Amino acid sequence: MKNVKNYLSENKDRFLNELIELLKIPSVSADPAFSQDVLDTAKTVKTRLEEAGCDIVEIHETAGYPIVYGEKFINKDLPTVLVYGHYDVQPAEPLELWTSPPYEPVIKKTKLHPEGAIFARGACDDKGQMYMHVKALELIVKTNQLPCNVKFMIEGEEEVGSNNLAIYVAENREKLANDVILISDTGMIANDVPSITTGLRGLSYVEVEVTGPNRDLHSGLYGGAVANPINILTKMIASLHDENNHITIPGFYDKVEELSTEERAEMAKAPFSIEKYQEALDIESVYGEKGYSTNERNSIRPTLDVNGIWGGYTGEGAKTVIASKAFAKISMRLVPNQDWKEITDLFKTHFEAIAPKGVKVVVKPHHGGQGYVTPIDTIAYQAASKAYETTFGKKPIPQRSGGSIPIVSLFEQELKSKTILMGFGLDSDAIHSPNEHFGVWNYFKGIETIPYFYEYFTEMTKK
Ligand code: BES
Ligand code: MN
Ligand code: MN
Numbered sequence: 284m285k286n287v288k289n290y291l292s293e294n295k296d297r298f299l300n301e302l303i304e305l306l307k308i309p310s311v312s313a314d315p316a317f318s319q320d321v322l323d324t325a326k327t328v329k330t331r332l333e334e335a336g337c338d339i340v341e342i343h344e345t346a347g348y349p350i351v352y353g354e355k356f357i358n359k360d361l362p363t364v365l366v367y368g369h370y371d372v373q374p375a376e377p378l379e380l381w382t383s384p385p386y387e388p389v390i391k392k393t394k395l396h397p398e399g400a401i402f403a404r405g406a407c408d409d410k411g412q413m414y415m416h417v418k419a420l421e422l423i424v425k426t427n428q429l430p431c432n433v434k435f436m437i438e439g440e441e442e443v444g445s446n447n448l449a450i451y452v453a454e455n456r457e458k459l460a461n462d463v464i465l466i467s468d469t470g471m472i473a474n475d476v477p478s479i480t481t482g483l484r485g486l487s488y489v490e491v492e493v494t495g496p497n498r499d500l501h502s503g504l505y506g507g508a509v510a511n512p513i514n515i516l517t518k519m520i521a522s523l524h525d526e527n528n529h530i531t532i533p534g535f536y537d538k539v540e541e542l543s544t545e546e547r548a549e550m551a552k553a554p555f556s557i558e559k560y561q562e563a564l565d566i567e568s569v570y571g572e573k574g575y576s577t578n579e580r581n582s583i584r585p586t587l588d589v590n591g592i593w594g595g596y597t598g599e600g601a602k603t604v605i606a607s608k609a610f611a612k613i614s615m616r617l618v619p620n621q622d623w624k625e626i627t628d629l630f631k632t633h634f635e636a637i638a639p640k641g642v643k644v645v646v647k648p649h650h651g652g653q654g655y656v657t658p659i660d661t662i663a664y665q666a667a668s669k670a671y672e673t674t675f676g677k678k679p680i681p682q683r684s685g686g687s688i689p690i691v692s693l694f695e696q697e698l699k700s701k702t703i704l705m706g707f708g709l710d711s712d713a714i715h716s717p718n719e720h721f722g723v724w725n726y727f728k729g730i731e732t733i734p735y736f737y738e739y740f741t742e743m744t745k746k
Pocket of ligand 3: 373408442714715
């Protein structure tokens with residue numbers, strides 16, 4: 284691969300400005316108020332893929348937001364890489380916690396990004412990382428070095444569960460046929476500690492509703508005499524973990540893959556400072572399941588977390604009231620072999636069973652997906668590893684992540700191919716949070732590394 288650095292340095296400003304333009308469109312898939320913006324983003328992605336060198340780019344309409352499909356097909360005897368990414372973003376709220384407006388991207392220096400980071404919703408998850416692939420294609424096409432076929436599938440509903448993409452994939456197996464899937468929608472350990480994500484957790488997301496009396500009541504006249512749904516809900520939630528922070532749902536751990544002592548020892552070699560971790564989050568101590576390290580707790584162990592809880596009076600001042608209803612949104616992160624539908628059922632059965640008389644409980648499953656593990660003894664992993672070694676000067680460490688991209692296991696099921704997760708974000712980039720950002724250095728490092736993956740993957744496949 285020649286001229287990668289040259290092409291990059293000649294086009295740096297434009298590459299950055301194009302991403303900034305993309306980040307200005309608020310493509311929030313969860314909120315219908317932004318639907319026109321989401322559609323506009325799909326069109327922009329289509330145009331950018333055409334400019335980068337795709338021969339065919341189509342917008343595929345779905346029952347929800349469109350999927351942008353593109354390809355540059357050079358020869359059927361060459362391997363094909365399918366790039367997946369998403370152009371939708373999470374809602375930016377709470378807006379008052381942003382130091383600059385979420386859709387007015389600015390570059391600011393941070394401790395971990397001394398060369399500057401782009402602050403905007405979607406900068407890292409996933410517009411910035413998805414766009415690295417568009418620019419890597421441009422680089423490799425314009426320098427006449429594309430060694431293989433490339434397909435792009437960029438969706439607009441990842442942050443709301445990818446339901447329509449699942450249908451699209453099942454209906455277009457032949458069109459999407461590939462030798463490997465490449466995704467940049469995860470992170471790495473640090474800029475000087477490159478890593479490749481080898482695992483994603485599964486997810487089961489549920490909403491619960493507890494109803495007590497048929498109307499809100501005066502908390503003096505009725506307090507103490509009827510079940511208060513908020514008291515009950517919080518008590519039920521608290522009982523879902525025991526004193527060792529194990530989850531108490533019967534059967535929850537039955538299928539959990541237990542790692543061998545050797546595998547755990549290997550994992551523990553990844554550089555990690557508990558002091559820095561605590562300091563960055565301003566906490567005096569970490570907290571979690573007994574018997575496991577922090578890195579194990581957030582990757583190879585399943586979890587249960589309340590993501591939101593509401594009910595009763597939360598306005599100014601005080602109102603003495605017992606609310607009729609209380610609600611919570613709960614996510615369970617799952618590990619290999621746990622089936623998300625089975626876990627959802629176990630949760631529902633248990634949560635209904637622990638409800639005391641005097642309240643009614645409804646459990647509404649939202650969405651979910653299976654976990655995923657990438658083997659590292661494959662050509663694709665080896666090619667990725669060599670690509671990082673070329674551009675970082677260091678061999679990357681394989682590391683399982685705590686996050687979820689449920690569609691990845693579906694890709695394996697429907698398309699029978701493995702996924703390589705080449706993430707260039709940092710955990711501290713605040714994805715889904717206020718002040719999300721993506722290092723400028725990371726953006727260019729991604730664009731630099733991707734072409735080498737194509738080169739090595741093609742070379743190693745031919746052998
Ligand atoms: N890109 C993230 C997932 C991710 C981030 C994985 C960092 C590993 C490291 C993705 O956009 C995401 O947010 N996924 C959701 C699940 C989805 C069903 C809404 C998640 O993990 O909460
Ligand atoms: Mn993402
Ligand atoms: Mn996300």
